[in-house]
Amino acid sequence: MDTPVTLPQMLDARERRVQLQQTLLHQYKKPVISFTMNIAGPVKYIPLISRGFHIGLERLECALTAAQLPILEQVIQEEVTGCQGMFVVDGEPTLLKTLCIQLEDEDHLGRLFDLDVLEQAGGLSREQMGFSPRPCLVCGQIGKGCASRRLHSVEELQQVTKQILTQFFAHWDAQQIGNLAGKALMYEVCTTPKPGLVDRHNNGSHRDMDVFTFLDSTAALLPYFQQAVELGQQTAQLPPEQTFQKLRPLGVAAEKAMFRSTGGINTHKGAIFTLGTVCAAVGRLWNVCGALPSPASVCSLCRTMSKQAMETEFQHIFHAPTTRGGQFYRDYGIKGIRGELAAGLPSVMQIALPVLEQELSCGRTIEESGTVSLIHLMAAVQDTNLINRGGLEGQHWTAQQAQTILKEPITMETIANFDQNMIARNLSPGGCADLLAVAYFLHLLSSLER
Ligand SMILES: [Zn+2]
Incomplete structure (x- = not known):
């Protein structure tokens, strides 16, 4: 070399x-x-x-x-x-x-x-x-x-050569990585069974959306994920907080694209926030020839990028909550997905991703491994989507059910039963679903060939 x-x-x-x-x-x-x-x-x-x-x-x-x-x-x-x-x-x-x-x-x-x-x-x-x-x-x-x-001079020629190649591969890789984010969302929605959530068998506790609504939305979000990676690449020399700030208008545009594609239904607001930040972090860590960044480095960078902005936001929310999520924070101190991101996605790094990899290595399919990973998340995460529908009571009930399932060897039949019970209680762990999508993405990223 x-x-x-x-x-x-x-x-x-x-x-x-x-x-x-x-x-x-x-x-x-x-x-x-x-x-x-x-x-x-x-x-x-x-x-x-x-x-x-x-x-x-x-x-x-x-x-x-x-x-x-x-x-x-x-x-x-x-x-x-x-x-x-x-x-x-x-x-x-x-x-x-x-x-x-x-x-x-x-x-x-x-x-x-x-x-x-x-x-x-x-x-x-x-x-x-x-x-x-x-x-x-x-x-x-x-x-x-x-x-x-x-x-x-030779230096001049080398400079131009390097520039042509680097620009080309920055764009090429951003496209591939952005597509992986879309693939992760498709894996997530297709993973069946998923208690209370839209999957291939039923619409869970939802009446206004099905798998196709999620596919519509995923297709609409593909350009956004690529843009997020490119933003990360282009702002890699700036402080990490600035990448996060610059990502916000892109995220707002992505939400608009999502609502346009679904006829006004919120399928992926959480994913736009988390996966978008994750994509920007991957872009910041991107290198034209080195290995793709490790999940740990990506999540740790998400923390650095978002921590300050999230703390400021929590202060505002505490005094004047404008959303249900904000009220949960004021009333119960539950920080939801914002807190998860600002802490470097610990639920992904400590639960969802290791469980996914572990189940895969035991010979389960990617789909079953995703389901098991989701149950682990439901057993541990305070999901504001759950609280939103069923209150703290609904959240506790869900976590307990998931913990009970985890005490025995897991079968898909048990989880399908759990699904029916969640539907009967109109509960849906949307926050856990977003975390599963991030785990899928990081798993796919680590096996991406280029
Ligand atoms: Zn010349």
Whole structure:
């Protein structure tokens, strides 16, 4: 990694490349596409460049597949002297060259791709095909001979290369992470049975929503979760509290999008708050090539981001509660989801996530593991959604029922019975459901490949 290559190494690599090309051309008598990364300076191989190279490989394969051009053989090599891919393709050389030029000119990373089409007679140039030469990476000018006249320093070229790759992958990863938040919400609503909550079997204690209402809302929230990650990435240099402040208008917009998509029904207000903050925290901790952040670091950052703002809010609420949640705080000192976030999501870190992972490792399905995790949450968490419907009495009854279930080996039948009893009492642990969604998200994040 970060190893500068010597001139003999480069010459040797070039020699081997030419030999491989000749072998493939001779063997197949078909054109060969040679794909390398356009990297200035003596360091040719770092993880960031490799990531870009793999995107290029996929783009090239997709372009060839879409044009119905069969790949007869491919040789992929990643060495300290650089990344290279050779593709023997059964196609007309000028058509292949046109596809390659389109990738170079139009793809987001295309400026970093070098795609040559080789025949036994030699290579095809852009100019031969009637295309203009490639613009300079730094100044964008064409035909100024920036490279041959060394008008830009190696540092300048490296800087631009790093910037192109980092911007690309910031957006790419934000999209993937944002989608995981959506996936976590879908896992949560589909997890069945869930006492009192909307699941695949019934609408729990709810009369105005079903699984489809949740799917409507989840689809509407996908852009928000991506924006939250991007906000985290963009504000990573600012104090954590500022990321949280800047997230608020995005959260308000997300609530509006939710209400529009559900016809005015509140499906995910809690999730917008918690998962949105979690996504922003992941964005702050994001690194273009390092590992994705651990659940513990994400939750601990949520605490730093939100603690001060939540304390201020609690002070205001205490004097003039405007919501039911606010009244619970004033009357009983119950802080609900705000308190949970300001404490670094302890119910997720100490209950929901470890139980989920434990049940999975014992061979339960993700769905059953989610159900068990939810029962553990219901046994321990003071859920303001529960209190809202059934008062403190309803909350205590629910927690006791859940604790009793946990004393015996858990079966889905027992939980389905619990579901019926919760419905009969019109109780719904919406707060626990939001925490389960966060646990699902952190679990999915830790197994995300990129
Ligand atoms: Zn230039």
